[in-house]
Amino acid sequence: MQRATRTVVxxxxxxxxxxxxxxxxxxxxxxxxxxxxxxxxxxxxxVIPLVAPRPVAFLAKQEYFRQPGLKGRLWRTCLTGLDAVPVARDGHRTAQAALEAALEVLARGGAFGIHPEGSRSRDGRIYRGRTGVAWLALTSGAPVVPVGLVGTDRIQPVGARLPRPGRIIVRFGAPLRFAATPGSPSGRLRRTVTDEIMARIGELSGQEPADAYNALSAGS
Structure with missing residues (x-):
């Protein structure tokens, strides 16, 4: 399905x-x-699944798969074709359930895409990463390829319903490898690994760092 979507889109x-x-x-x-x-x-x-040399699964809000009418069918077809993994965005187990879904993709030998900031930057700065990305890397032993995106905010800013023509730059960095950690990785180790990943992403994107977490929102 993803191959057909990539061929068309x-x-x-x-x-x-x-x-x-x-x-x-x-x-x-x-x-x-x-x-x-x-x-x-x-x-x-x-954009990332469309330009990567292999299928890449991302998490997507369950609501995107449930929209009614023709628009809803188009969304479902596109997201399914891009191997998007539906996940609920409410409830106290949401974050852990999302990480477990990602771990299943990795256990199958797949590629999984993640935005450690959690939500979109409103001011163009790069925010502190949440440590789920480190938990995934340390639990699975999978390498982490940092990705820097430039220009997507100009093509479809937050709140815009439709994209506009423009140019996007996608930079894939050298893989970062972290030794798999038996059991649950410590909070300190997760923080250190996350900060290293975010520093590399920032080098690729050229964004100014924000020494804070990005506020999560319903529209993220």
């Missing part, structure tokens, strides 16, 4: 967004891998 995306892709060779062609990217626009989770 990727040429159109290249025409509209004129993506410049750097470092695709850094992505392992097989085996589990985590793609950790900055988050500027709703488009981020769509």
């Amino acid at each position: 990727a040429p159109l995306a290249r025409l509209i967004f004129q993506p410049v892709v750097e470092g695709r060779d850094h992505i392992p062609r097989s085996g589990p891998v985590i793609l950790a990217a900055n988050h500027l626009s709703f488009l981020d989770s769509v």
Whole structure:
């Protein structure tokens, strides 16, 4: 399904967004891998699977799969074709359930994409990463490929209903490897690993760092 979606959508995306892709060779062609990217626009989770050399699964709000009518069917077809994993956004177990869904993708030898900031940046700065990305890396032993996205916020800013023509840059960095940690990784180790991943993402995206967490919102 993803191959068919990429065949139809990727040429159109290249025409509209004129993506410049750097470092695709850094992505392992097989085996589990985590793609950790900055988050500027709703488009981020769509662009990465379209330009990566292999399928990449992202989490997507369950609501996107439940929209009615023709628009809803189009969304479901597109998200299913991009291997999006539906996840609820409410309830106290939401975060852990999302990480467990991601771990299942990695256990199958798949590629999983994640935005450690948690929600889209409203001011263009890159915010502190939440430590779920480190938990995934340390629990699975999968390498982490940092990804820097540039320009998606100009093409579809937060609140915009439709994208506008423009150019996107996607930079894939060299894989970061962390030794798998038996049991539950300590909070200090998760923080250290997350900060290292975010520093590399920031180098690729060229964003100014914000020494704070980004506030989560319903529209993230």
